[in-house]
Amino acid sequence: MRSWFAGEIGVGTHGADIVTVHAKTGRVALWDTKWRTNPTLIGPSKTFTGTNTLNNALDQARIAIEEATHIPQSLKDTALQKLRQQDYVTRTPGIGPGARSSGL
Secondary structure, three states, rough: OOEEEEEEEOOOOOOOOOEEEEEEOOOOOEEEEOOOOEEEEEOOHHHHHHHHHHHHHHHHHHHHHHHHOOOOOHHHHHHHHHHHHOOOOEEOEOOOOOOOOOOO
8 A cells, every 4th residue: 555545625625635645654645636627737726835725734634634543643643743844745636528637
């Protein structure tokens, strides 16, 4: 297994849709999926480019990791430490017939 699914924040909410934790390194990935019906290049999500929205996404990720009962505690501790050190990645994948993703 490469990554643990830490939690789904919720599609359509303000923040990341999904949070994952790398199984070996504990590095956190924040995912904000964008649906596109017409061909377009999808750049970084506004969730991750604004200070307030990024801080909100990071808070949601911290809570999701803390509440994840299926992730070993030592890995959760590492993931939370990496978040505090700002060692995480953001991903904005596109889905739908017109999606061309960036940041994957």
